[in-house]
Amino acid sequence: MKNNEVIRIAIAETSVIIRGGLTAALKRLPNVKVQPIELLSIEALHDCVRTQCPDMLIVNPAFGDYFDIGKFREETSGKKIRVIALVTSFVDASLLSKYDESISIFDDLERLSKKISGLLNVPSEEEDLENQDALSQREKEIVICVVKGMTNKEIAEKLFLSIHTVITHRRNISKKLQIHSAAGLTIYAIVNKLVTLNDVKGL
Numbered sequence: 001m002k003n004n005e006v007i008r009i010a011i012a013e014t015s016v017i018i019r020g021g022l023t024a025a026l027k028r029l030p031n032v033k034v035q036p037i038e039l040l041s042i043e044a045l046h047d048c049v050r051t052q053c054p055d056m057l058i059v060n061p062a063f064g065d066y067f068d069i070g071k072f073r074e075e076t077s078g079k080k081i082r083v084i085a086l087v088t089s090f091v092d093a094s095l096l097s098k099y100d101e102s103i104s105i106f107d108d109l110e111r112l113s114k115k116i117s118g119l120l121n122v123p124s125e126e127e128d129l130e131n132q133d134a135l136s137q138r139e140k141e142i143v144i145c146v147v148k149g150m151t152n153k154e155i156a157e158k159l160f161l162s163i164h165t166v167i168t169h170r171r172n173i174s175k176k177l178q179i180h181s182a183a184g185l186t187i188y189a190i191v192n193k194l195v196t197l198n199d200v201k202g203l
Contacts, residue, residue: 005033006033006034006035007032007033007034007035007055007056007116007120008034008035008037008052008053008054008055008056009026009034009035009036009037009054009055009056009057009058009116010036010037010039010045010048010049010052010054010056010057010058010059011023011026011036011037011038011039011058011059011086012039012044012045012057012058012059012060012063012064012067012086013038013039013058013059013060013063013086013088014040014060014063015088018060018086018088018105019038019040020038021105022036022058022086023036023038025109025112026112026116028109029109029112029113029116030113031113031117032113032116032117032120034116037052037054041064042063042064045057045059045063045064049075049076049079049081053079053081054081055081055082056081056082056083056084056116056119057072057081057082057083057084058084058086058103059083059084059085059086060085060086060088061085061086061087061095061096062088069083069095069098069099070098082100082101082119083099083100084099084100084101084102084103084115084119085099085101085102085103086102086103086105087102087103087104087105088104088105100119101115101118101119103115134176135173135176135177138159138169139169139172139173139176140194141159142155142159142166142169142170142173143173143185143188143189143194144189144194144195144199145158145159146170146182146185147182147185147186147189147194147195147199147200148195148199148200152166152167152170173185186200
């Protein structure tokens with residue numbers, strides 16, 4: 001998701017106070033530009049999906065007496081609309097499990113921002129930390145090669161990849177781990193038992 005891209009978020013909620021407050025909060029999110037679309041009825045929601053196709057739908061599970069998430073997903077199966085439950089009162093947790101995310105009227109701007117960003121795959125700093133172990137098998141192989149002192153060309157030959165692919169993987173590894181030196185990668189690899197001390201050149 002590019003930083004300058006505008007995200008269309010439809011808000012299906014009958015309460016003007018909640019709807020208006022959520023619209024204002026979405027416009028203040030620090031890391032995404034949001035174009036809120038306020039919807040008062042099921043008919044308006046169907047029109048919106050047909051004509052504007054929002055990226056996300058924030059909907060009160062009680063919207064239109066009862067919002068049928070299963071039916072909505074069937075009707076919009078090709079459109080990849082993320083659906084977020086807007087929790088204004090107690091809602092059964094099993095019902096919420098069918099949604100991509102849920103937000104509460106008590107969430108502050110930071111929590112709202114994290115949840116929206118999470119759905120857009122815009123990692124927050126905390127998520128970066130949590131994703132440290134989320135290297136793919138291929139990325140782990142490349143880390144091991146780097147730690148053993150191999151050049152990009154040698155890694156490419158060993159793993160049957162192009163040099164360009166190796167460079168791309170190394171860039172992704174640096175971004176995921178926030179480690180930008182071979183020494184840092186070496187420490188990471190030893191701590192995470194990808195290599196032993198005997199594998200590392202110069203130690």
